[in-house]
Amino acid sequence: MLLSVDELTSFWVGFFLLIIVMLTKLEKTMKKTGTLFLLTLILVTIFASCTKDDSGPVDMNYIEGKWNFNKSTATSGAFTIPYSTDYFKNEDGCNKDYIELNAGGNAKYGNYTTACAFEEKTGTWTQSGNTITIAVSGTSFNGTFNVASLSATDLLLKIDGTYSGQSGTFNLYFKK
Known part of the structure; x- marks a missing residue:
């Protein structure tokens, strides 16, 4: 165990x-x-x-399915802070936003907006090693993501880049 x-x-x-x-x-x-x-x-x-290594191989067998958005953080240097934008947060009192990755490369992005109005957009996704690329038109949920951690119930996607002038990593946490 x-x-x-x-x-x-x-x-x-x-x-x-x-x-x-x-x-x-x-x-x-x-x-x-x-x-x-x-x-x-x-x-x-x-x-x-006790150091956790997120760079190792990830068992990608669990990647397909509906992943509910849980939280996001931004990491720069030794600091990790909560981070939210209009597209990467759940609306209070609504169901959780999600990304659904289906067999055959089909993707669905479900977003609950103000007053819990639901909108769903479709697109595609591909996988190469520990990397997935998601393209859903009409949303900000597009790009190439490193799958840093994956289990039957938890998914962590990371994007390295420059945010507000600081280089760092944007972390998206999902639950099944």
């Missing part, structure tokens, strides 16, 4: 606290520099092992 990122983080925090208690007891017999060196080594090991 694989552990989630939260479970792994909790494990490592508990492990780290145990090491601190042990080091505190050993501190009476060890020199302060030895303790600091060991503590630094443990911290580096913990944080290096």
